[in-house]
Amino acid sequence: MRFAYAFTRGSYMGPYDDGDLASLRRGYFLSGAMLSWTDGNDGGSPMLIRLILAVLACSVAVNYCPAQTQTGGAAKDIIQRQVAPDLYFLYDQTSSNSAFLITDDGVLVVDTRQHPRDGQDLLDRIRAITDKPIKWVVNTHFHGDHTYGNFVFKGAGATIVSHKDTARIMQQVSEKEIERRQPFFKSRNYDPVEVKLTLPDVTFQTELNIRLGGRYVRLSYFGPGQNPGDTFVFFPHARAVFTPGAFARRSMPNMAFTPSVDSWVALLNQVAAMDVQTVMPPHGDIATTADVKELAEFIRIEYSLVRKAVDDGMPIETAITTLDFSRYGTWLNLNRREHDIRSLYELIKSGRRSYFE
Numbered sequence: 001m002r003f004a005y006a007f008t009r010g011s012y013m014g015p016y017d018d019g020d021l022a023s024l025r026r027g028y029f030l031s032g033a034m035l036s037w038t039d040g041n042d043g044g045s046p047m048l049i050r051l052i053l054a055v056l057a058c059s060v061a062v063n064y065c066p067a068q069t070q071t072g073g074a075a076k077d078i079i080q081r082q083v084a085p086d087l088y089f090l091y092d093q094t095s096s097n098s099a100f101l102i103t104d105d106g107v108l109v110v111d112t113r114q115h116p117r118d119g120q121d122l123l124d125r126i127r128a129i130t131d132k133p134i135k136w137v138v139n140t141h142f143h144g145d146h147t148y149g150n151f152v153f154k155g156a157g158a159t160i161v162s163h164k165d166t167a168r169i170m171q172q173v174s175e176k177e178i179e180r181r182q183p184f185f186k187s188r189n190y191d192p193v194e195v196k197l198t199l200p201d202v203t204f205q206t207e208l209n210i211r212l213g214g215r216y217v218r219l220s221y222f223g224p225g226q227n228p229g230d231t232f233v234f235f236p237h238a239r240a241v242f243t244p245g246a247f248a249r250r251s252m253p254n255m256a257f258t259p260s261v262d263s264w265v266a267l268l269n270q271v272a273a274m275d276v277q278t279v280m281p282p283h284g285d286i287a288t289t290a291d292v293k294e295l296a297e298f299i300r301i302e303y304s305l306v307r308k309a310v311d312d313g314m315p316i317e318t319a320i321t322t323l324d325f326s327r328y329g330t331w332l333n334l335n336r337r338e339h340d341i342r343s344l345y346e347l348i349k350s351g352r353r354s355y356f357e
Contacts, residue, residue, distance in 0.1 A: 080125060081286065084238035086215070088129075089280045090122060095184065096145040098122050099242045099280050101235065103213020106135035109158065110233050110242045111282060112149030114181065115190045119149020123156060134158040135212055138219060139200060140244035141227045142169040144177035145184070146282055150198035161210075163221050164203040165229030171199060173356060222267040227257045232271060239277040247271075247279070247295055249287040251332040252302075252325075255343040256355050261303040268296035284332070298328060306344040316345050 079091040083099075090098045095118065099110040107126055112119045126134070137153045139162040140146060147170060150160055162170075170177075174197050185192050202208075208219040218234040225246030233242040245253070246264060258264050272293040279287040302325070309319040320338050328334065346352055 078121075079285075083240055083278050083280065083286070084235070087235055087238050087240060089242075089286060090125065091285050092118075094187075096143075097280065097282055097284075099233075100126055101212070101215060101217065102126075102130050102132060103215050104132070105213035106133045108136040108138070108210065108212055108217055109134060109153060110138045110280075111140055111146040112137060112153055114145040114184060115148050115188070116152050116194050116196070117188075117190055119152035122149060123152055136161060136210060136217075138162065138217075138231065138233050138242075139166055139170075140231045140233060140242065140282060141229055142166045142173070142177075143227070143245060144181050144195075146245075147198070148181070148195050151196040154198050159202060160198065160200040161202040161204065161208065161219070162200040163219075163229035163231050164205055165224075166227075166231065167200045167203050167229075169227070169229065169356065170197070176355065222270055223263040224259050225264045225267050226253055228259060230267075234276075239275060240280060241271065241274075241276050241278070242280040243271070243282060243292075245282055247287075247292055248281045248283045248332075249279075249285065249291045250294070250328075250330070251284060252328070252334050252336055252340065253295070253299065254336060255302075255340040255347070257353060258347070259353060261299060261344075261347070265296050265300050265303075268292050268299070272296065298331075302340065303344065306341055307348055310345060310348045316342060319345070 077093065079093075081089045081091065083089050086102050088100050088102075090100075092113070095114050096111065098113055100122075101108040107130065109122070109126070113122055123134070134153055134156045135158060137150065137158045137160045139150070139160060142165075154160060178192065178195065182192065184190075204219060204221070206221055210217045210219070215235070215237055218236065220232045220234060221229070222232065224230065225244060227245055230244035230246045232244065235241070245257075246268060255261075272289045274289065276289050279289060279292060281287055305323050305325075306319065309323060314322075320341050323341060325334065325337060346354060
């Protein structure tokens, strides 16, 4: 059976079978970690809790596919940057990024890359620096290029955590995600059969704080961005944040998933105003809060242009050929311009997000 722990409004729900408790007590409690949560009204008072972890009973074998901003290509150099003495950022130019925090009590990993082989590569890189146990994995959003290494880290003993919407959608669209990752698998000669859908063990609703080895890591959900469930992972001691799919530096984002462009723009502006020195995106290299502000303005302009076209009754094919984004000619992924216009027409005219249907 699967054990699901959902943290929301200072409480948790953990359905279990009494017959399993003895085996759980023998070794599935986390040590050296403090977990707290808040609904935004109670001041975020921490509570020491013991997380009961169950052996993952069902892993679903599925096929698999590429990153949000990349659809494949031969692997280029993978750059590992040391953001702080204990914080590392892994930048994969043709796939997706990760980060990891090393403490005396263990390691926290953010996003696990696009295939179990890439996940193993990430684990090997961590092991080249430390032999501390892998305590936590955070999935920032549902896209398979950030979660398909989960299986490797689950096997290493990690507890996987995400926003509740991320966990829900990972399961809901698993077949579609696998399908759109196929070009990436082919480009790196990866076997899709090796991918196992490995869902989070712990979910949260608004905010989740993890204390590990004297460091605090804050998981924040400010509302839907590019995706429902977009989670920002803050490392206050390093004045750093790892972002979900809501941000990439000077890159036209995929508009197929957002339920609210206004919410997306608002949360980017919120993050841009924070005391953050280093922004680690899920795609592309390290950025700044000025880059976050710039993307918010781009999305606002893109949305306003398309909304005006819809309000004026402009046919979608006319919008595709006439809407002008030339001022952003040096940005990445402008080849998804038509896709984005079609996605925004769908959202504005019907409120639908057909990817989730």
